[in-house]
Amino acid sequence: MKVKTSLIPLLRPLLQPFIAILIGLITGAIAISIAGEPVLASYKEMWNGAFGNFYFLTSTLARATPIMLIGLGVALAFRAGVFNLGAEGQMVLGAVSAALAGVYLPGSGIGKMILVLLVGIIAGGLWSLFAGWLEAKFKVQLLISTLLLNYIAVLFASYLVSDPFQDKTGSAALAQTAMLDQSVWLPKLFQGMSVHWGFVIAVAAALIMYIIFRTTSAGYEVKMLGFNPFFASYGGVNKIKVMLTSMFISGALSGLAGTVEVLGTQYRFVDGALTGPGLAWTGLMATLLANSHPIGTAVTSIFLAALETGAMGLERNTQVPLEVSSIIQSVLILFISAKITLKWWKRKSKAGGSNGTI
């Protein structure tokens, strides 16, 4: 009994998305049957594409890695009460800085790998900090400035790799940096599988964030600032400092997301490779679906990644056209975002409560 009552509040943030997935799947099934395809078989292919065997599982996790890191970054900013829509720019700047550091800085091996990671983290963090500074110093609304700074960062990165730092070897057709030296690559977790150490970093980041918010005074300050900035400053929280720190770390996590993509998957910065898949928006969705809960964000990131790898599997192995799988994806997301289940949950528990006392 005791255990149960203490588990429920802990599980509640996770429970809601799970029940909602069910409703999403039912809706997705309708979409598939409208497309004239067998529902069960299609879902089976989707499942296989995402988790079907160890290989697919690891590719799902590899895909979830940047989403998770971005999601955590966005979640942190949310917690501090600011809306950081700049994950894309922060990620791209982190990635391009890391790639350039990896190619042009001297040294090799694990020391350099850490250095490169730091460069990526700092670049992303500083870009985000810049938006925070504009807000703190000049009251330039963060919501808009971060959105705008994305374009600037992406264009700037594109300039860097299509002109001064372009890889001139090979076909030289692509705007990209040179390939990184193998010694700075993030090792794969399993031979021949796509998931790399970045995933471990991301999961660790989620756990650390969870612990920070639950148990530290810094986490407490961020949380209170997000809840009510007046209350926080009244209580002696340095509003500007906490906001700027949160923005820095938020951007740093996005920068890290870009960096692990470079170090763990692509081994170089390729113009457009990070923006194309819409990682930033997916990360944002992961956060929002999980209500900015760090562990929840980790879970929803994997889920959203699975939807994507699942859709690839669907595309590879069935006649369901690519577009339909993206329709199914969005329908699923749409329904999972709905709060229907939470309402039901509440009503149920209320009814249960009154029965108990009558």
Added chain:
Amino acid sequence: MTTRLEMKNMTKMYGSFIANDTISLSLKAGEVHAVVGENGAGKTTLMRMLYGMERPTSGEIFIDGKRVAFTNPNDAIKNRIGMVHQHFMLFPDFTAAENIVIGHEPKQAGFFNRKKATELVQELVETYQIPVRPNAKTANCSIGEQQRIEILKVLYQGADIIILDEPSAVLTPIEVKGLLKTIRQLADQGKSIILITHKLREVMEVADSITVLRNGKVTGNVTKEQTSVDELAKLMVGRELHDLTERVQMNGEAILEIKNVTVQEKDNKPLLDDISLNVNRGEIVGIAGVSGNGQSELLQVISGLRSVKKGSIHLDGKDMTNQSVLSIRDAGLSHIPEDRYLWGAAKQATVEETGLMGYHKKPQYRSYSFLRKAPFRKLVNSWIEKFEIKAGSLEEKAGNLSGGNLQKLIVARELGHETPILIAAEPTRGVDIGAMEYIHEALIEKRNKGEAVLLVSSELSEIMALSDRILVMYEGEIAGEMDRQNATEEAISVLMAGGNQHESKN
């Protein structure tokens, strides 16, 4: 008089918590019916059900003998019920007239006839003798005027039953007088009024009948003639009230010294104009004044939330001018803020988190930046016990606490800092008399320990009861100062209204 409203066996449950337990109440035309009770007794909850904002778990409502069921405020409004909420429901960027007519706007072919609205409001102002400037932007109106806007709004909507939830809590004494007059007038014109308040003197002045709630149950239903302030208090609190503790003579040195402080925004009129004052150890200094005369700014300046342009602030001999909130708190200041929802708490934070503010960096409750929850929980639980704070659990959201209970939590938190000086701004706003007694006791106790309190209150009786010395603020200046012995309500009122000290002495 005919019975206009009947509520029968109203029950409201939040989860397994019973906020209202089979409450019945009836209201006649032209009657003022007071509902009193401790914080968290369920007064607001009862009214929210009557106004369609909450659905009763069980119970029945009859209007003019007809059974009704409300699903939203619109249903209540249609049945001629109006409510003035404890926290106003106004649109800050709209004018008074716009706020009053919204929902039933005068229109011409779909266009909003603002001129007509102004006229209608002006008419209302005259009919009911409730002064409001129709074209003033609401954000720029005083609290009193905002409340009058709220009252005019329900009158405009044609309400016959008007619910007022703690209407006097935020008003100045003069405004309260005006309000009570208005209430009486409205009743005489045939309106029925439900008045929720903690101020029993007001109840005795204006109410015809009274319902007393405790722990969600009715503990008394009396007419004014049958009862007295003391009896009501006993019904509410369930015990007798005591007199305040004796105050021991103290002659402490200055702990807070404010010299020539000026605050000015751009080229506007200064908000604080060359203010100097001292607070000594073992002393309660009361600041009286109509709200909006610089009290808020003064407190913000002292606590570090606002910077000064000129002048200095010394705390315990250290220069604290324009220092951060944190360093001022560390130097020995705690602060009960005037607006509990804006400054004092975060609605989404839990009770525990709300209590933790200011403690989260203290070594007793933190080791290596990790919070030590166990000792802190013990502390919060001791507050809850001492001040009888009604909270489901430490995990309850602060926003779900009743107004008074949240206030008690904040007071307990700030007293708990045990600093040499405490700023207490409206410390008992919205707090029931039992709790008010506790809080007053605690402040005196603090004084008697040789610590200092700077009390700001719009409640003259509170100032008079607690202060050793009384300052009156008017338009950003200190208009006068007097000792406990020679202070009279009349003298203070004159200063508050902008008269000078000589006039008041006469």
Added chain:
Amino acid sequence: TSNSAGDQKEEKAKKIALVLPEKIGVNPFFQQMDDGAKEAAEEFGFELKTIESTDHSAIEENLRVAVAEGYDLIITSSFESEDALKKVAGENPDQQFAIIDTTVDLPNVRSVNFREHEAAYLLGAAAGLSTKTNTVGMVAAMDIPLLKKWTVAFEEGLKATNPDAEYIVNYVGSFDDPAKAKELALLQASKGADFIAGAAAVGDLGVFEAAEEKGFYTAGQDIDRTELDPEHIVLSQLKGTDAVAYETIKAFSEGTYEPGVVAYGLKEEGVGLTYVTHESETPLSDFVGQEVIDQVIAIKEDIVSGKLEVKNPLEN
């Protein structure tokens, strides 16, 4: 290994996978490749599976899965797949791969390249000879290295035949924005350009529309677009991705398939220009005229014979 697998599946149809780096979507380039591959598969009795990649990181994924599912030949395409193919082909030395439109130097990969710059040079030359206002424009998709094969080579051709011509180039900033491409074309027209070439992927449609509205002349890409609006679309730079896909599968079927680099330029008729290297259904516009075509044909002959070398702008 693939050999033993091949032996066992003697009677079964061999399987070929075409892993595209993008959705077929807006790019006729991939559509053609798919068509060519389908035609060849049908003709030579292969089972063909086309896999479109949803985004950059899906490419590697799809290649790996194709390897795991035991296709006999895996064809992929374009620079976007370069890295992914290097990894996957390196790890699977027994699997046969082909990549179209870029080079991957591995023993089990056949690289099939185009020299688009040769065709762009011809188009530029034709524009230089045809223009009456001495102002020629090009609307390109993005300012990225790859497109220099079009923009730079075009300019060289233009200057070669008409040194005084003014050359305006504008970038849409995206591959899928015909509305902006049209605005850019209108702008160039207002600057006096009477010939504006489209190199903006699907944005070319916007350029064509502008041409129809303002009455200037234009050219399309990859396939013969002149049929769309013979009056204004007077030329088309051609790229035979279908033929190349077809040839690759044909070679695989006939056993002449071998790894290494194959490049298709004007000489191999992998790229070209309407009227110059390929016939067109539409009659030649007077704006260009047979005389110009004849001159351009001469230039083409020089390139084919090696007398004239068109530099690949991507190689410095």
Added chain:
Amino acid sequence: MELFDLTLLSSTIRMVTPILLAALGGALCARVGLFNVGLEGLILIGAFSAIVGNHVTGSVFLAVVFAAFMSLLFSMLFAFMTINLKANDIVVGVAINFLALGLTTFALRTIFDVKGAYYDKNMQGLPKWDIPVIEDIPVIGSLVSGHSPLVYLSFLIAILLYIFLYRTVTGFRVLSVGMNPVAARSIGLKVGSLQYMAIALSGILCGLAGAQLSLGQVTMFTEGMTAGRGFIALVATMLGQSHPIGIIGSSLLFGFMDAMSIRLQGFSLPTQFTQMLPYAITIIAMFLLRDRGMGSQQGNQQSGR
């Protein structure tokens, strides 16, 4: 190349129309407290439906109506999810963007049997209106005259929207919902209905934006042809502080800077830098506007008790 000329301005006006229309839609959503990042998808639906409508009915007018209707339908999905199912508005917006891209691509294939783009040379786009007298005025004529009806309509709508919000009763109520939804509910306003109405209008506006894109600026549909205009509209909404006249200003500023950046391509600056111009200028504009319209945060901390 000259930096400044008339075609620049007239092209600005044309290019800005879809952004302006969508930004006005975004403002309506913002006014009822919803942040609609789904503008991009709604425009795309409009652009596609306009082409389908034209193809099926052969009437440009009906095509525009059909576009508005289809975007309206999808905006109702947004409304239903956010208002009735209390879903997060940003998630729903992003999902709608995905959905719109998938659906239009799929429908392009099923209806027209083409991939990538649908282009029919014989399809009639929106007419260009030459305004009689103005047309002959030297500078202004070429600027103001000769645009599609939707261009004129968009500016007219902005003004009508201004009148709606600040002069009519319903508009007044819409404003109140965004300012303080708790208070609006407490006086019995139908908050849900007002939100539905605002979102519906925003859907119609996005539909018109799409129609202007696919029938006004060009006459074709290509996959993802909105190319980020919805997001620019979002920025214009915020920069214009959700005020119709402000949005005219912010959209024009953005359009003008965009047109400028094209001119700058002729100079030796790398294209990436010229392309940054509109965004950088917008940030600077925000910096200059910073003290205005920052609604007080205090409202959020009000209690319902």
